[in-house]
Amino acid sequence: MSTAVLLATSCNVALTDEKVIDKPEFKSENGVFSIEAMQALGRVSSPTLSPDKKKVLYGISYESVEENRSNNDLYVMNIDGTENTRITKTAKSESNAVWIESGSKIAFLYPNEDGVMQMWTMNADGSERKMVSNVEKGLNGFILSPDEKKVVFISNIKSATTAQDIYSDLPKATGIVVDDLMYKHWDEWVKEIPHPFLADFNGSELTNIMDIMEGEPYEAPMKPFGGIESFAWSPDGKELIYVSRKKTGKEYAESTNSDLYLYNIEAKTTINLTEGMMGYDTNPAYSPDGKYVAWLSMERDGYESDKNRIFILNRETGEKSDLTKDWDYTVNTIAWSPNSSSIFFVAHHQGVTPVFNINLMTKEVKEVVGGVVDYADIIPVDDNTLIATNHSMLYPNEIFVVSSGAATKISTVNDEIFAQLTMPTVEKRLIPTTDGKQMTTWVIYPQNFDENKKYPAILYCQGGPQQAVSQFWSYRWNFALMAANGYVVIAPNRRGLPGFGTEWNEQISGDYGGQNMKDYLSAVDEMKKEPFIDADHIGATGASYGGFSVYWLAGNHENRFAALFAHAGIFNTEAQYLETEEMWFANWDLGGPFWDKNNEVAQRTFSQSPHKYIDKWTAPIMISHGEYDFRILASQGMQAFNAAKLRGIPAEMVIYPDENHWILKPQNAVMWQRLFFRWFDKWLKPQENK
Numbered sequence: 001m002s003t004a005v006l007l008a009t010s011c012n013v014a015l016t017d018e019k020v021i022d023k024p025e026f027k028s029e030n031g032v033f034s035i036e037a038m039q040a041l042g043r044v045s046s047p048t049l050s051p052d053k054k055k056v057l058y059g060i061s062y063e064s065v066e067e068n069r070s071n072n073d074l075y076v077m078n079i080d081g082t083e084n085t086r087i088t089k090t091a092k093s094e095s096n097a098v099w100i101e102s103g104s105k106i107a108f109l110y111p112n113e114d115g116v117m118q119m120w121t122m123n124a125d126g127s128e129r130k131m132v133s134n135v136e137k138g139l140n141g142f143i144l145s146p147d148e149k150k151v152v153f154i155s156n157i158k159s160a161t162t163a164q165d166i167y168s169d170l171p172k173a174t175g176i177v178v179d180d181l182m183y184k185h186w187d188e189w190v191k192e193i194p195h196p197f198l199a200d201f202n203g204s205e206l207t208n209i210m211d212i213m214e215g216e217p218y219e220a221p222m223k224p225f226g227g228i229e230s231f232a233w234s235p236d237g238k239e240l241i242y243v244s245r246k247k248t249g250k251e252y253a254e255s256t257n258s259d260l261y262l263y264n265i266e267a268k269t270t271i272n273l274t275e276g277m278m279g280y281d282t283n284p285a286y287s288p289d290g291k292y293v294a295w296l297s298m299e300r301d302g303y304e305s306d307k308n309r310i311f312i313l314n315r316e317t318g319e320k321s322d323l324t325k326d327w328d329y330t331v332n333t334i335a336w337s338p339n340s341s342s343i344f345f346v347a348h349h350q351g352v353t354p355v356f357n358i359n360l361m362t363k364e365v366k367e368v369v370g371g372v373v374d375y376a377d378i379i380p381v382d383d384n385t386l387i388a389t390n391h392s393m394l395y396p397n398e399i400f401v402v403s404s405g406a407a408t409k410i411s412t413v414n415d416e417i418f419a420q421l422t423m424p425t426v427e428k429r430l431i432p433t434t435d436g437k438q439m440t441t442w443v444i445y446p447q448n449f450d451e452n453k454k455y456p457a458i459l460y461c462q463g464g465p466q467q468a469v470s471q472f473w474s475y476r477w478n479f480a481l482m483a484a485n486g487y488v489v490i491a492p493n494r495r496g497l498p499g500f501g502t503e504w505n506e507q508i509s510g511d512y513g514g515q516n517m518k519d520y521l522s523a524v525d526e527m528k529k530e531p532f533i534d535a536d537h538i539g540a541t542g543a544s545y546g547g548f549s550v551y552w553l554a555g556n557h558e559n560r561f562a563a564l565f566a567h568a569g570i571f572n573t574e575a576q577y578l579e580t581e582e583m584w585f586a587n588w589d590l591g592g593p594f595w596d597k598n599n600e601v602a603q604r605t606f607s608q609s610p611h612k613y614i615d616k617w618t619a620p621i622m623i624s625h626g627e628y629d630f631r632i633l634a635s636q637g638m639q640a641f642n643a644a645k646l647r648g649i650p651a652e653m654v655i656y657p658d659e660n661h662w663i664l665k666p667q668n669a670v671m672w673q674r675l676f677f678r679w680f681d682k683w684l685k686p687q688e689n690k
Contacts (some may be wrong), residue, residue: 002425003479008050008123009290009360012084016325018091018092018241019064019091020071020089020090021062021063021064021067021069021070021071021091022062022089023042023062024039024040024062024064024657026332026417026420027420028042028415028417028420028555031420031421031422031447031482032421032422032447032484033421033423033424033447033480034261034481034482034484035470035481035670035673035674037417037421038475038481038668038673039063039065039416039480039666039670040062040417041396041417041626042062042412042413043060043061043062043063043070043072043396043397044058044059044060044389044396044397044398044399044411044413045058045059045060045061045072045397045687046058046059046095046096046097046377047377047379047387047389047399047591048077048097048098048099049099049102049115049379049381049387050099050103051099051102051384052102052103053079053381053514054078054079055076055077055078055079055080055103056076056077056079056108056387056399056410057074057075057076057098057099058074058075058076058077058399058411059072059073059074059075059094059095059097060072060073060075060413061073062091062455063261063666063669065667065670066665066667068569068665069665069666070093070666071091071092071093072093072094072095073086073087073088073089073090073093073094074086074087074088074094074097074106074108074126075087076124077392077409077410078125079381079387079401080401081410081411081412084412085125086126086187087106087122087124087125087126088126088286090110091525092110092111093110093111094106094108094110094388095107095108095109096109096141096142096228097109098143098144098161098589099124100121100144100148100201100203101148103393104123104124105121105122105123105124106121106122106123106124107119107120107121107142107144107661108120108121108122108128109139109141109142110131111138112134112541114132116135116136116137116138117138117139117140118131118132118133118134118135118139118315119131119132119133119139119142119151119153119206120132120178122501123204123269125297129135130204132201132203132204132205132206133153133199133205133206135153135154135155135197135206135209135666137155137157137192137392138155138156139151139153139154139155140153140154140155140156140194140227141153141154141227141228142154142228143228143231143233144201144233145233145237145240146233146234146236146237147237147377148201148203148445149200149201149202149237150198150199150200150201150237150265151198151199151200151201151206152196152197152198152199152212152231152233152240152242153196153197153199153206153229154194154195154196154197154220154221155194155195155197156192156193156194156195156225156399157192157194157195157211158191158192159190159191159192159193159217160176160177160183160190160191160192161176161177161179161190161325162176162177162191163175163176163177165177165634166434167283169521171230174484174630176189176191178249180248180249181249181250181252181253181583182248182249182250182252182253182581182583182635183581184630185223185224185581185582185630186223186224186581186630186631186660186661187224187626187629187630187660188628188630190223192218193217193218193223193339194211194217194219194221194226195211195213195214195216195219195220196212196220196224196231196242196543196607197210197211197212198210198212198240198263198265201414204349212240212242212263212268212270213244215497216246217248218244218245218246218248219244219245219551220243220244220261220651221222221242221243221244221567222243222244222245222258222282223362226243226282226506228243229283230282230283230284231243231284232284232285232286232293233392234286235284235286235288235289235290236289236290238264238265238266238393239262239263239264239265240262240263240265241260241261241262241263241273241284241286241293241549241629242260242261242284243258243259243260243261243262243281243282243283244258244259244283245257245258246259246422246672247660250583251308253301253581253582253583253584253690254302254583254584254587255301255584256279256280256283256303256304256584257278257279257280257301258280258281259272259273259274259275259277259281260272260273260274260284260290260293260295260646261273262427263424268311273293273296273313274295276299277297277299277311277536278299278300279297279298279299279300279301279303279306280296280297280298280304280306280308281295281296281297281298281311281637282295282296282297283295283296283333283334285334285335286336287336287337288336289337289339289340290315290340291314291315291316292312292313292314292315292340292360293312293313294310294311294312294313294323294334294336294343294554295310295311295313295334296308296309296310296311296315296331296334296583297309297310297311297322301583302584302588303509303585303588304508304582304584304585304588305466305498305505307328307329307330307502307505308330308331308332308341309322309323309324309325309331310322310323310324310331310334310345310358310384311323311682312360323343323358323360323363324358325363326363326364327365328502329347329348329349329498329499329501330347330348330505331345331346331347332345332346332347332348332353332376333345333346333376333378335378335379335380335386336380337357337380337383338380338382338383339383339655341346341359341360341361341383342357342358342359342360342383343357343358343359344356344368344378344380344386344474345357345358345378346375346376347499348380348468348470348498348499349370349499349548350499350500351374351375351404351428351440351442351468351469351470351471351493351499352370352371352372352373352441352470352471352499352619353373353374353375353468353470353471353499353645354367354368354369354370354375354487355367355369355375355378355386356368357367357386359407367406368386368402368405369384369386369388369402369405369406371390371407372392372426372428373390373391373407373471374390374391374392374470374471374472375388375389375390375394375569375620376388376389376390376391377389381401384403384404384559385398385401385402385403386401386402386403387401387402388401388402388407390407391473392426392471392473392671393442393444393471393472393473393474393480394424394426394480394481395418395423395473396414396473397473398411398412398413398414399411407424415428417454419520421447422448423446423447423484424444424445424446424447424449424479424483424484425444425447425449426442426443426444426445426471426479426481427442427443427445428440428441428442428443429441429442429443431520431522431523431526432526433515433517433519433522434515434518434520434522435515435518438502439492439493439494439519439522439523440492440493441490441491441492441523442469442471442479442489442491442492442493443488443489443491443527444479444480444482444489444491444651445488446483446484446485446486446487446488447483447484447533449532449677450532451531451532452532453532454531454532454533455486455487455488455532455533455534455666455667456486456487456488456534456537456538456539456680456684457487457488457489457490457524457527457533457534457537457538458481458482458487458488458489458490458539458540458541458680458684459490459492459520459523459524459538459539459540459561460477460482460489460490460492460541460542460546461520461540461541461542461546461547461549461550462497462542462545462546463493463497463542463543463544463545463546463547463552464496464497464544464545465508465516465544465548466497466500466505466508466587467495467497467514468490468497468498468499469491469493469497470499471569473528475669476543476662476669476672476673477543479491479672485677485681487684488527488532488533489492489527490523490524490527492519492520492522492523493517494516494520494523495507495508495511495515495516495519495682496508496509496516508589509589510589510590510591510601510602510604510605511592511604512545512552512573512589512590512605512607512608513552513556513605513608513609516549517549517553519539520549520553521553521557521560524538524560525560528560529644530637534684535595536562537562537683537684537685537686538549538561538562538684539561539563539564539565539680539683539684540553540557540560540561540564541564541565541566541567541676541680542566542567543566543567543568543569543661543663544567544568544569544570544631544632545569545570546566546569547567547568547569547570547571547632547637548564548569548570548571548573548610549565549569550564550565550566550569550612551569551570551571551610551640552608552610554610554613554616554617554618554619554621555610555612555613555614555615555616556570556613556616557619558638560617561619562619562620562681562683563621563622563679563680563683563684564619564620564621565621565622565623565624565626565676565680566622566623566624566637566640567622567623567625567663568624568625568626568629568631568632568636568637568638568661569610569623569632569637570610570636571609571610571611571636571639571640571643572609572610572611572636573590573594573605573606573608573609573610573611574594574606574609575635575636575639576590576632577590577593577594577606579632579633579635579636580632580633581630581631582631589605590602590606591605594606610640610664611639611640611643614643614644614647615647617643617644617649618647618649619649620649620651620683621640621644621649621650622651622653622654622675622676622679623637623640623641623644623651623652623653623654624653624654624655624656624663624672624675625637625638625653625655625656626655626656626657626658626659626660626661626662626663627655627657627658627659628658628659628660629660629661630660630661637653637655638653640656641653652675652679654671654672654675656668
């Protein structure tokens with residue numbers, strides 16, 4: 001037996017040569033939130049309630065800059081936060097952990113000795129680990145049937161034509177033969193796709209494994225973000241619902257029309273539950289009494305940021321209804337109340353992300369708990385109590401018990417670090433826009449802020465383009481870290497962001513260089529009126545559409561900005577239209593192809609491309625991009641950098657050959673942050689550079 005699976009039964013230390021990444025030692029020298037403090041934080045994830053509702057299982061991951069990787073271990077605590085116990089200490093990450101056998105055991109994913117992810121079980125205290133699957137391509141996720149006798153798991157199947165499929169005498173050829181669209185997606189050449197597999201489970205092994213979509217060339221779940229939330233077992237275990245967009249190639253590239261498919265376990269038959277519903281249908285969930293299925297549904301095909309509605313299906317009558325028809329906000333996450341009479345959900349709302357509840361009969365929406373925070377995971381304990389995670393711009397995820405409108409923190413993963421720090425502060429402002437509306441804008445001030453001093457400022461431009469500027473915590477776009485480095489951060493909820501109604505959210509589509517850019521300039525101009533803002537030293541930054549925004553503002557800011565930083569941004573929208581992969585996004589947001597001269601929306605969009613304004617660039621600009629970014633190719637950043645240098649604009653660029661749309665490897669992440677502040681400090685803090 002390999003030493004990789006020899007585990008001590010007491011503390012589960014993997015006896016490998018690979019270092020176990022543990023909680024780092026951190027001592028702040030000056031009480032200021034820093035890159036080092038941020039890297040030392042534990043990252044809390046995936047709380048799961050035990051069957052007796054007395055314990056919470058969850059993960060904490062830590063990053064090692066030295067090892068250039070992270071590691072997730074599992075912990076268990078009582079529902080009141082007491083008796084917090086670490087139950088794994090291994091060199092690789094446990095994930096997808098769930099309670100089984102009435103809470104006496106835990107099932108989870110962990111790599112085998114060859115590094116292939118498999119399903120394991122262990123006692124609830126972490127002892128007696130055992131690998132119970134041996135799937136060639138490994139498992140990407142799993143969910144057990146209610147009686148725990150069956151498992152549906154995700155594993156990959158081959159989808160691309162390789163050189164060896166055509167010419168078997170060329171074993172070392174690496175070519176991928178392409179004859180349709182979607183040959184690349186986000187950060188990979190699409191060689192495999194995920195499929196759902198059904199297996200019997202006796203507690204010790206998986207047997208009778210079958211692909212329930214065998215022969216179908218479709219993804220289930222949908223890449224790149226779909227996971228085990230795309231599956232739902234009926235309470236009696238006789239049915240399984242899965243999510244799939246049963247399209248390939250050009251048809252897939254142009255459509256967001258996914259559906260819910262009901263698979264009958266005994267008959268081995270499949271029916272489409274959402275036939276004729278044309279947008280994304282995702283996140284199925286049976287009511288505990290089995291009478292209803294709820295899911296998230298978008299109405300329009302091709303619009304990935306459409307309003308996410310809560311739909312329910314009456315399993316007896318087949319009637320479908322939109323619970324949130326009269327509620328003008330988009331929903332993120334749903335969870336049934338134990339009595340099946342209502343649904344808890346999370347949604348962006350006026351710059352924050354509270355928990356709400358909607359009654360099935362009255363369709364009345366009530367806020368369950370709010371505050372200047374964003375809620376994420378929600379797990380009902382009973383009809384009035386939840387386990388939930390929340391975070392803000394000032395702290396990462398922690399676990400809370402929500403009851404009677406109040407949230408009580410039960411995890412204390414990062415308290416020791418934050419106790420050493422004086423953090424920045426956050427203020428909500430309403431800023432008037434050019435068309436007479438009020439725009440919610442978050443302003444983040446440095447620690448020990450003194451309104452009698454002058455501070456440089458940074459305008460944050462959000463990506464998406466329809467992702468909320470709520471109380472999110474980011475390990476890249478970390479507003480607390482920016483403020484801690486002496487900047488006032490201006491973070492507007494400009495046009496196109498969710499949480500302010502459908503009209504506000506949809507305005508940006510087909511108007512990339514329009515009202516939302518005026519919103520940014522309104523926020524800057526309003527903040528420049530404050531005596532504590534150094535109006536001569538304001539920067540702008542953002543990624544993806546935020547990078548587009550920086551490039552566009554570079555040619556249209558009329559000397560408002562002294563320096564710019566763009567990551568993974570769109571510079572040339574004509575090139576972007578043909579370089580990107582998800583054509584539904586390009587068609588909806590850009591308005592269509594640039595060669596359609598009769599399409600007024602598309603022609604307006606492409607006429608507003610940032611590269612059209614390069615002759616007006618004046619501010620120094622830094623650019624970063626990852627070469628595995630297949631959503632916005634690194635060539636976009638290279639074009640912008642080359643243009644700046646040819647124009648004589650001070651410019652710098654960093655290319656990450658091994659990163660995608662995000663910068664994920666710990667050393668690259670630290671490098672990115674250091675370069676970010678080096679650049680802005682150089683141009684926005686001239687007094688410190690004399």
